[in-house]
Amino acid sequence: MLKLKVNDIDVEVEEGLTVLQACEKAGVEIPRFCYHEKLSIAGNCRMCLVEMEKSPKPIASCAMPAAEGMNIKTNTSLVEKARKGVMEFLLANHPLDCPVCDQGGECDLQDQSMFYGVDKSRFKENKRAVPEKNMGPLIKTQMTRCIHCTRCVRFATEVAGVPELGAIGRGEDMQITTYLEQSMQSELSANVVDLCPVGALTSKPYVFEARPWELKKTETIDVMDAIGSNIRVDTYDWEVKRVLPIINEDINEEWISDKTRYACDGLLHQRLDTPYIKYNGKFEKASWQEVYKIIKSKLENTSKDKVCGFVGDLTNMETAYIFKEFFDRTVESVNYESRSDNRYINISKRENYLFNSSINGIEDADLILLLGANPRYEATILNARIRKSYLNNSTRIVSLNDCGDLTYPYESLDGQTKTIKEIIDDTHKLSKEIESAKKPMIIIGESLLRLENAKYLFENLKDFLNKKNKFSEDWNPLNILSCDAATVGNLDLGVLNNKTNLIEDLKSNKFEIVFLIGQDNLNFVKKNEFVIYQGSHGDKGAECADIILPGSAYTEQEGYYTNLEGKIQKAFKASYPPGDAKEDWQIINELAEFMNNRKLFNDKDELDSSMLNYLKLKSEKQTEQNDKNSISDFNNENLKINIKDYYFSNVIAKSSKTMIECNNAKINFKSTGTEG
Amino acid sequence: MSLRKPAKDQPDSFEFNPSSLEAANNIVAKYPKGKQQSAVMALLYIAQRQNNNWIPLAAMKYIAKFLDMPYIKVYEVATFYTMYNLSPVGKFFVQVCTTTPCMIRGANKLVEACKEKISENECELSSDKSCSWMEVECLGACVTAPMMQINDDYYEDLDKEKTSEILDKILNGETPKPGSYRGRINNEPENNRKTLTDLKNA
Numbered sequence: 001m002l003k004l005k006v007n008d009i010d011v012e013v014e015e016g017l018t019v020l021q022a023c024e025k026a027g028v029e030i031p032r033f034c035y036h037e038k039l040s041i042a043g044n045c046r047m048c049l050v051e052m053e054k055s056p057k058p059i060a061s062c063a064m065p066a067a068e069g070m071n072i073k074t075n076t077s078l079v080e081k082a083r084k085g086v087m088e089f090l091l092a093n094h095p096l097d098c099p100v101c102d103q104g105g106e107c108d109l110q111d112q113s114m115f116y117g118v119d120k121s122r123f124k125e126n127k128r129a130v131p132e133k134n135m136g137p138l139i140k141t142q143m144t145r146c147i148h149c150t151r152c153v154r155f156a157t158e159v160a161g162v163p164e165l166g167a168i169g170r171g172e173d174m175q176i177t178t179y180l181e182q183s184m185q186s187e188l189s190a191n192v193v194d195l196c197p198v199g200a201l202t203s204k205p206y207v208f209e210a211r212p213w214e215l216k217k218t219e220t221i222d223v224m225d226a227i228g229s230n231i232r233v234d235t236y237d238w239e240v241k242r243v244l245p246i247i248n249e250d251i252n253e254e255w256i257s258d259k260t261r262y263a264c265d266g267l268l269h270q271r272l273d274t275p276y277i278k279y280n281g282k283f284e285k286a287s288w289q290e291v292y293k294i295i296k297s298k299l300e301n302t303s304k305d306k307v308c309g310f311v312g313d314l315t316n317m318e319t320a321y322i323f324k325e326f327f328d329r330t331v332e333s334v335n336y337e338s339r340s341d342n343r344y345i346n347i348s349k350r351e352n353y354l355f356n357s358s359i360n361g362i363e364d365a366d367l368i369l370l371l372g373a374n375p376r377y378e379a380t381i382l383n384a385r386i387r388k389s390y391l392n393n394s395t396r397i398v399s400l401n402d403c404g405d406l407t408y409p410y411e412s413l414d415g416q417t418k419t420i421k422e423i424i425d426d427t428h429k430l431s432k433e434i435e436s437a438k439k440p441m442i443i444i445g446e447s448l449l450r451l452e453n454a455k456y457l458f459e460n461l462k463d464f465l466n467k468k469n470k471f472s473e474d475w476n477p478l479n480i481l482s483c484d485a486a487t488v489g490n491l492d493l494g495v496l497n498n499k500t501n502l503i504e505d506l507k508s509n510k511f512e513i514v515f516l517i518g519q520d521n522l523n524f525v526k527k528n529e530f531v532i533y534q535g536s537h538g539d540k541g542a543e544c545a546d547i548i549l550p551g552s553a554y555t556e557q558e559g560y561y562t563n564l565e566g567k568i569q570k571a572f573k574a575s576y577p578p579g580d581a582k583e584d585w586q587i588i589n590e591l592a593e594f595m596n597n598r599k600l601f602n603d604k605d606e607l608d609s610s611m612l613n614y615l616k617l618k619s620e621k622q623t624e625q626n627d628k629n630s631i632s633d634f635n636n637e638n639l640k641i642n643i644k645d646y647y648f649s650n651v652i653a654k655s656s657k658t659m660i661e662c663n664n665a666k667i668n669f670k671s672t673g674t675e676g
Numbered sequence: 677m678s679l680r681k682p683a684k685d686q687p688d689s690f691e692f693n694p695s696s697l698e699a700a701n702n703i704v705a706k707y708p709k710g711k712q713q714s715a716v717m718a719l720l721y722i723a724q725r726q727n728n729n730w731i732p733l734a735a736m737k738y739i740a741k742f743l744d745m746p747y748i749k750v751y752e753v754a755t756f757y758t759m760y761n762l763s764p765v766g767k768f769f770v771q772v773c774t775t776t777p778c779m780i781r782g783a784n785k786l787v788e789a790c791k792e793k794i795s796e797n798e799c800e801l802s803s804d805k806s807c808s809w810m811e812v813e814c815l816g817a818c819v820t821a822p823m824m825q826i827n828d829d830y831y832e833d834l835d836k837e838k839t840s841e842i843l844d845k846i847l848n849g850e851t852p853k854p855g856s857y858r859g860r861i862n863n864e865p866e867n868n869r870k871t872l873t874d875l876k877n878a
Binding site: 163164168178179 | 679680733747748749751752756
C-alpha cells in the first residue's frame with residue numbers, strides 16, 4: 001500500500017493505481033474526458049491536471065502512477081487556472097450548438113464547462129469544420145463536436161476487438177473515423193455513444209427524440225439474451241425511448257449489446273393490444289369475457305391428455321410458474337414444455353444447466369474450450385469477457401468449430417463429435433491440457449445439446465472432468481451457454497416434460513388444444529388444433545392462433561428472470577401494456593378464476609412468495625440422478641452451430657426497424673467484397 | 677495544411693517488388709518477434725519509393741497484412757506524417773520549407789515562385805504533369821534558410837529569382853545542381869568566419 005496526501009487528506013492506495021484514482025479515494029472529484037476506468041490510459045485531454053508538490057508544472061493525474069509520499073493539491077489557484085486553460089482550448093473548436101445537440105443535458109463537456117470554464121472566448125478565428133462520417137445505422141456522427149479524447153477508438157480496439165476506428169491526420173486536422181468510413185462491424189458498437197463525453201457520437205435511432213430530463217428512468221433487466229444485462233429503460237409517456245446500460249461488475253460491466261440497446265423500438269410495432277378470435281380465417285376483435293368463455297368451453301370438452309402448453313423465450317418466471325400451476329391445478333395435465341427443440345437437459349441438479357464458472361470466472365480461467373457455441377452471437381457480453389480474459393492473461397481458447405471472427409484468436413478443431421469422444425477417452429492432446437489446467441472452462445452451446453448423442457457427450461464429459469478432479473468448491477468447469485432469457489428460469493421451475501416428447505407429438509398433430517405463452521419458435525404445421533396464443537407481439541405464434549390473448553413485454557410488467565449463471569434478478573415495470581393488454585400472470589389467473597370460480601393466487605405478492613418458496617424447496621431437495629443405462633452407443637456426428645439470426649432472435653427484435661437496418665448494413669458490408 | 681485525403685484514382689493492387697521486399701524483410705528482422713508492427717513507418721516509405729513517390733490505399737492494405745495489423749492503424753500513420761504522399765506527385769517533387777527560420781528569411785517568396793511556375797495550388801500537378809510542390813514543416817536546414825527540397829536534394833540560400841531559375845530548369849527536364857546558391861560549401865559560415873568566438877566579421 002502506498003501512502004499519499006490529497007488536499008492534506010491521508011489516503012492509502014494499492015500499487016499500480018493512478019493519482020486520479022487516489023484522488024477519488026480521498027473523495028476529491030477530478031474532471032476528465034479521456035480517462036475511463038475500463039479503457040487504457042491515453043492522457044490526451046489534459047483536463048485532469050493537478051498540482052504535485054516538488055513538480056514545477058501541473059501533472060496529468062490520470063496518467064501519473066501514485067507513488068509513496070506524494071502530496072497532491074487539487075484546490076489551488078494553479079489547478080484552477082490549468083483547468084480553465086484546458087477548457088478554453090477544448091472549446092476553441094467546439095461548436096456552441098448545445099440547443100440542437102442530443103447530448104445536451106447529459107454532456108460531460110457542458111457540465112464541466114459550467115464548473116471549470118470561463119464565460120467568454122478569446123478566439124476570433126473560425127471554428128474548425130469536420131465532415132460527418134458514416135459509422136453505420138446506429139451511430140450518428142457530428143464530428144465538429146469531437147474533442148479527440150479517443151475513448152471510442154480505445155473501446156473499439158480493446159473491448160469490442162474490432163480495430164476499425166482510428167484517428168487520422170494530425171493536430172487541428174485530426175479526425176476520428178472508421179477505415180474508409182465503413183460501418184463498425186461489432187455487436188457492441190453503440191457503447192461508443194455512451195462513452196463519447198460530447199455530442200460527437202450520438203444515437204441515430206434516438207436522434208431528436210427526447211431530452212434526458214423529460215424521461216422517466218427505470219432500472220431493470222434485459223431479456224435479449226440469457227446474460228441478464230442490467231439496463232436502464234428511459235420512457236416518455238408509455239413509449240420506451242431508449243435503453244442504457246447500468247454498471248454491474250458481475251454481469252455486463254458497463255456494456256450492453258446493440259440488440260439490447262436498440263431492439264426497444266420493436267416494443268412499438270406489431271403489438272397485440274386487444275383479444276382476438278379467428279372466425280373463418282380472419283381475426284376479429286373480442287372482449288376478454290368472450291375469449292375466456294371460448295377457452296373454458298374448449299378446455300372442458302377436451303380430454304386432458306390432448307391439451308399441451310408451451311412457454312416462450314422471453315417469458316418471465318412468474319408467468320411460467322402460474323402457467324405451470326394452471327396446468328397442474330386447473331387443467332390437470334403435465335403437458336407443458338419450455339424448450340422449443342429436443343435438446344438434452346438433465347434437470348436433476350441445477351449445475352447441469354447453468355454457466356457454473358460464472359461470468360466473472362472467465363477472467364480467472366486458463367483454458368477455455370467452446371463446444372458447439374458461438375459466444376459472439378449467442379451471448380455478446382460474455383464474449384467481451386472472454387476477450388478481456390484473453391487480453392489480460394493470454395488465455396488459451398479452443399473451439400470445436402470454426403466460428404469465424406470471435407474478436408480473439410482461438411484454435412479451431414474439426415467440428416466432429418468424435419473429437420469430443422477422443423477428449424473424453426483421454427486420447428486427444430486436449431485431455432492432457434484440461435488435466436494440467438488449473439481452471440479450465442468447458443462451454444457447451446445449445447447446438448451440442450441438440451445432437452442425438454448429446455446425452456452421451458454431456459454425461460461422459462462430466463464424468464471425465466470428475467475423474468480429473470476438476471470440480472472443486474470454488475471452481476466448476478462445466479458451463480452451459482443458454483441463449484434465451486427465460487431458459488434457466490423455466491428449467492428452475494421445472495417447466496418441461498422429459499417423459500414424453502411433446503414437440504414431436506405436436507409436430508405429428510396429436511393435440512387438440514395448444515396453449516402458447518409467447519412461444520413463437522415452434523415450427524409445426526397446424527392441422528385441426530385449437531391454438532391459444534398469449535403474447536405481446538404478432539408473430540409466428542399469433543399467426544396460427546385461433547385466440548389471441550394480448551400480454552405484456554418485458555418493460556411493461558414486473559417479473560423475475562434467472563440469467564445463465566443462475567442469478568435471479570427482477571425486472572421492473574417501466575411502461576404500460578398497450579390497449580386492453582394485461583400483464584401475463586394476470587391473464588392466466590383470471591382465466592383460472594373464470595373456469596373454477598377461484599383464483600390461483602390472490603395477488604402478485606402471493607404468486608411471488610409461492611414461486612420463491614418453490615425454488616427454495618427445490619434447491620434444497622435436488623439430488624444428482626443419472627440414468628446411465630439409457631445412454632445410447634456413440635455415433636459420430638457433424639456438429640453444426642445453429643444460431644438464430646443475431647438481429648432477429650426474438651419477437652421484439654423481429655419487430656424492430658433498427659434491427660432490420662443493422663441486418664441490412666451487415667449484408668451490404670459483406671457484399672462489397674472489400675473486407676478481405 | 678489541411679487533412680490529406682487519399683487520391684480518388686487508386687490502383688487496384690500493390691505488391692513489393694523483389695528489392696523492396698528484401699529491404700522490408702531486413703527492417704522487420706530488426707524488431708523482436710511479435711513487435712514487427714514497429715516497422716510500419718519504414719515499410720510505408722519503401723512502398724512510397726517503389727510507387728513513384730506516393731502511397732496508394734492498396735499499399736497500405738498490403739503493409740497491414742504484411743505486418744499483421746489493422747488497416748486503420750497503417751492509415752493513421754500514413755495520414756499523420758507529411759512525408760507520406762497519399763496522392764500522385766510530379767516526377768520533380770518540390771517541398772518548400774515554411775517553418776519560422778525559413779519564413780523569416782523569405783520563404784513566402786519561394787512559395788510565390790512555385791505558384792507562378794508550377795501550379796496555383798499546392799499538391800497539384802503542373803500543366804505538363806512533371807512537377808508538383810507543397811509547403812512543409814522544418815526540413816532541418818535552418819542554417820541555409822530559406823530552402824527547398826526537390827526529390828532527394830536540398831536547394832539552399834534561395835531567393836525568388838534563384839528559385840524561378842531552378843524551377844525553369846526542372847520544368848525543362850534538367851536536374852539543377854543542389855546545395856547552396858550563395859556559393860557556400862555545406863554549412864560553412866560565410867565571409868571566412870571560422871569560429872564562433874571570432875567576432876571580427878560578425
